[in-house]
Amino acid sequence: MSRAPHTRLARRFAALRTEGRAGLVTFLTAGDPDAKTAWKILKGLPGAGADVIEIGMPFSDPMADGPAIQASSLRALKAGQTLKKTIGVVARFRKADRDTPIVLMGYFNPIYSYGVAKFLKDARAAGVDGLIVVDTPIEEEDELCGPARAAGLDFIQLVAPTTGEARLPKVLARASGFVYYVSITGITGTRSAAVSDVAGAVRRIRRHTHLPIAVGFGIRTPKQAAEIARIAEAAVVGSALINVIADGLDKSDKAKKGLGPRVLGLVTRLARGVRSAKSGRGAKWKAA
Amino acid sequence: MTKRNTYRAGPDEGGHFGIYGGRFVAETLMPLILEVERAYARYKDEPEFLAEKAYYYKHYVGRPSPLYYAKRLSERCGGAKIFFKREDLNHTGAHKVNSCIGQILLARRMGKTRVIAETGAGQHGVATATVCALFDIPCVVYMGTTDVARQAPNVFRMKMLGAEVRAVTSGSATLKDAMNEALRDWVANVHDTYYLIGTVAGPHPYPMMVRDFQSVIGNETREQILELEGRLPDSLVACVGGGSNAMGLFYPFLDEADVRIVGVEAAGDGIRTGRHAASITAGRPGVLHGNRTYLLQDADGQIQEAHSISAGLDYPGIGPEHSWLKDAGRVEYATITDKESVEAFHLLTRTEGIIPALESAHAIAHAVKMAPKLPKSHLMVVSLSGRGDKDLDTIAKISGPASVGEQKKGQPP
Numbered sequence: 001m002s003r004a005p006h007t008r009l010a011r012r013f014a015a016l017r018t019e020g021r022a023g024l025v026t027f028l029t030a031g032d033p034d035a036k037t038a039w040k041i042l043k044g045l046p047g048a049g050a051d052v053i054e055i056g057m058p059f060s061d062p063m064a065d066g067p068a069i070q071a072s073s074l075r076a077l078k079a080g081q082t083l084k085k086t087i088g089v090v091a092r093f094r095k096a097d098r099d100t101p102i103v104l105m106g107y108f109n110p111i112y113s114y115g116v117a118k119f120l121k122d123a124r125a126a127g128v129d130g131l132i133v134v135d136t137p138i139e140e141e142d143e144l145c146g147p148a149r150a151a152g153l154d155f156i157q158l159v160a161p162t163t164g165e166a167r168l169p170k171v172l173a174r175a176s177g178f179v180y181y182v183s184i185t186g187i188t189g190t191r192s193a194a195v196s197d198v199a200g201a202v203r204r205i206r207r208h209t210h211l212p213i214a215v216g217f218g219i220r221t222p223k224q225a226a227e228i229a230r231i232a233e234a235a236v237v238g239s240a241l242i243n244v245i246a247d248g249l250d251k252s253d254k255a256k257k258g259l260g261p262r263v264l265g266l267v268t269r270l271a272r273g274v275r276s277a278k279s280g281r282g283a284k285w286k287a288a
Numbered sequence: 289m290t291k292r293n294t295y296r297a298g299p300d301e302g303g304h305f306g307i308y309g310g311r312f313v314a315e316t317l318m319p320l321i322l323e324v325e326r327a328y329a330r331y332k333d334e335p336e337f338l339a340e341k342a343y344y345y346k347h348y349v350g351r352p353s354p355l356y357y358a359k360r361l362s363e364r365c366g367g368a369k370i371f372f373k374r375e376d377l378n379h380t381g382a383h384k385v386n387s388c389i390g391q392i393l394l395a396r397r398m399g400k401t402r403v404i405a406e407t408g409a410g411q412h413g414v415a416t417a418t419v420c421a422l423f424d425i426p427c428v429v430y431m432g433t434t435d436v437a438r439q440a441p442n443v444f445r446m447k448m449l450g451a452e453v454r455a456v457t458s459g460s461a462t463l464k465d466a467m468n469e470a471l472r473d474w475v476a477n478v479h480d481t482y483y484l485i486g487t488v489a490g491p492h493p494y495p496m497m498v499r500d501f502q503s504v505i506g507n508e509t510r511e512q513i514l515e516l517e518g519r520l521p522d523s524l525v526a527c528v529g530g531g532s533n534a535m536g537l538f539y540p541f542l543d544e545a546d547v548r549i550v551g552v553e554a555a556g557d558g559i560r561t562g563r564h565a566a567s568i569t570a571g572r573p574g575v576l577h578g579n580r581t582y583l584l585q586d587a588d589g590q591i592q593e594a595h596s597i598s599a600g601l602d603y604p605g606i607g608p609e610h611s612w613l614k615d616a617g618r619v620e621y622a623t624i625t626d627k628e629s630v631e632a633f634h635l636l637t638r639t640e641g642i643i644p645a646l647e648s649a650h651a652i653a654h655a656v657k658m659a660p661k662l663p664k665s666h667l668m669v670v671s672l673s674g675r676g677d678k679d680l681d682t683i684a685k686i687s688g689p690a691s692v693g694e695q696k697k698g699q700p701p
Contacts, residue, residue: 061465064314112574112575113587162317162320167319171315185477
């Protein structure tokens with residue numbers, strides 16, 4: 001390596017590689033179940049062991065998500081969350097934390113409605129590092145992927161088990177930051193993939209990219225997170241954390257006492273799982 | 289003089305009609321969408337495929353559907369000659385079966401062994417369940433719980449035909465949520481499942497493919513009106529939810545500059561109340577369900593619930609080609625309220641002995657508004673997209689058996 005990586009995501013994955021371990025990526029929906037509780041959880045995530053933070057931009061019609069994330073989006077929207085507020089939350093987080101990468105994840109319509117150019121400018125200024133947008137595949141790359149990269153944001157491409165050999169290099173050629181491998185053909189938080197299938201898929205992806213690979217969908221327990229940490233650069237956990245939120249609400253969807261610490265408690269256990277897995281063999285990617 | 293651009297060239301290779309359409313789906317689905325596109329391109333003009341489709345259209349669906357001159361209704365309006373394209377006479381009672389036949393023949397050629405569909409009014413669900421029974425393919429239909437309640441006869445029909453009806457409780461529990469759920473099912477069952485979309489929406493190639501299959505409506509209309517009147521119609525009127533019966537009627541006439549074309553959206557309780565389903569009239573462009581189109585949405589880009597008495601029009605979007613035709617100025621879009629559609633429902637029933645679907649009643653209501661202002665020589669074709677048997681419960685609840693009895697003595701309302 002001749003020079004220091006110039007993006008927060010690249011620096012974080014380079015640091016993880018130096019530590020010889022994989023990372024934990026957490027997903028939570030912005031403003032779920034309310035702005036105050038969500039903020040308490042967010043600012044506690046790095047300390048609990050989250051290496052990269054994904055913040056969901058809630059959308060009324062999350063077609064690729066299972067019941068847990070659907071419900072969390074609707075809770076956040078009902079509590080008044082907007083895209084503008086979500087960007088504001090990142091700006092607030094950045095005042096205290098200059099190192100933990102933040103990736104906004106969601107669907108295209110709220111961004112399109114906000115205005116793509118304005119969104120990219122505001123997100124970058126707030127300290128957002130990357131975007132994962134579920135419904136802009138490479139066929140629609142001019143809508144967001146191209147403009148985002150031009151604006152200095154990483155655009156994290158999703159790769160699925162259905163992404164064939166001919167298509168894979170085309171998807172990866174448009175990826176930056178890291179690659180998100182969707183480990184099941186299905187929606188979030190439903191079933192889990194067999195580790196051997198994931199390992200095969202990760203090898204397949206690695207043939208075409210030097211980017212770190214994060215694996216998500218269906219990872220719920222510290223043990224599962226550890227298994228993924230042995231074969232990929234990061235494990236993404238979302239629905240399992242959101243289930244803790246859902247379980248900690250009263251009948252009118254208000255957070256009960258102790259909700260934040262319970263969410264962060266699971267993050268801590270997941271982080272321990274990930275850190276328990278010595279990943280030396282797995283981390284074959286090269287820092288860009 | 290340069291030749292005027294055609295309105296029939298779209299979509300482009302990426303499925304775009306101007307800025308509308310496209311393929312806004314998750315990566316998991318993208319390879320499947322491309323597979324459907326390739327299969328459709330391969331078979332759509334193949335003689336054997338066309339012959340099989342024509343066979344089922346004729347002997348199973350009962351095509352061609354009649355073009356009927358509604359003499360009493362026309363005289364009552366005192367203006368234009370009103371013709372009905374009788375899609376209500378199709379097997380299963382609506383235009384939906386036209387596309388279902390085409391798509392099921394395609395799904396079979398693709399080797400798919402399971403079919404899923406979304407439905408609002410239940411007409412598309414019934415048509416899908418029907419063709420699945422015909423070809424012995426397992427079928428799951430997603431339907432919002434609100435619609436399950438108000439379209440009970442169609443739910444019963446689907447079940448009798450062997451389909452599994454899955455009630456969707458998420459969101460507003462109507463058509464948009466049924467479509468979300470169908471997409472989730474498809475993502476989870478990519479290897480064996482064909483998603484049989486009911487309207488000219490969804491990701492490319494669906495808007496194009498469904499339009500092509502439904503164009504049988506307009507192509508027949510053209511032949512029939514030439515035979516009956518010796519010339520093309522002066523106007524076309526059709527209701528628009530997703531907009532498949534409308535696209536089917538309109539498409540073959542888009543380049544006939546002298547044919548006025550009107551799509552009718554559902555105004556629900558009235559546009560100003562905010563409780564409506566008029567996405568072109570009161571929405572703005574956005575991305576949902578795989579395509580960019582006019583959508584009902586709030587300032588933050590969240591999709592709003594649509595409201596219409598007619599379950600088939602109760603959708604916060606519209607097919608992308610309609611959005612393009614609106615911006616291009618080729619098609620006019622009008623609105624009709626719940627109340628007006630119910631009045632038109634009764635009017636047609638009493639003057640012509642035809643009970644229309646509440647969806648179609650929106651088109652009829654607008655035609656009845658237009659007709660008196662037009663000369664007697666004006667030829668108007670209205671799409672009677674479906675029959676109203678499924679809506680009798682809704683009508684009985686609104687008008688009440690008593691009011692229906694009263695009308696019997698006097699004039700139609």
